[in-house]
Amino acid sequence: MDKDLVAAMASPLVLSILAEGDTYGYAILKRVRELSRDELEWSDGMLYPLLHRLERSGSVRADWGASPEGRRRRYYAITDSGRAQLADQRRQWETANRTLGGIWSRAASGPSTSLGTT
Numbered sequence: 001m002d003k004d005l006v007a008a009m010a011s012p013l014v015l016s017i018l019a020e021g022d023t024y025g026y027a028i029l030k031r032v033r034e035l036s037r038d039e040l041e042w043s044d045g046m047l048y049p050l051l052h053r054l055e056r057s058g059s060v061r062a063d064w065g066a067s068p069e070g071r072r073r074r075y076y077a078i079t080d081s082g083r084a085q086l087a088d089q090r091r092q093w094e095t096a097n098r099t100l101g102g103i104w105s106r107a108a109s110g111p112s113t114s115l116g117t118t
Contacts, residue, residue: 010050012089018078019086051076059085
């Protein structure tokens with residue numbers, strides 16, 4: 001997938017995953033793979049800088065906790081500010097999806113003559 005498209009969808013995707021419930025980095029990476037049917041495989045190097053940016057902006061809160069195995073693990077949670085950001089980003093993506101879907105469905109049904117060409 002195009003790098004720019006992956007970057008554009010990264011924040012809303014992570015915020016959406018966190019809206020499902022608090023989780024930790026590796027689980028987010030697994031969820032991205034699962035949701036994309038293995039078409040997206042993010043690295044730690046992509047995820048953690050994004051989580052840190054979201055934390056600095058107040059969209060995400062991070063707290064240390066223990067894993068079931070007893071190891072320390074950093075858990076991430078969406079904040080109220082993050083939920084508001086996600087709602088705004090969702091509206092934007094729905095507009096983009098509707099717009100592209102409209103033109104792509106017309107293109108799939110054949111050439112248009114609405115431009116006055118014959």
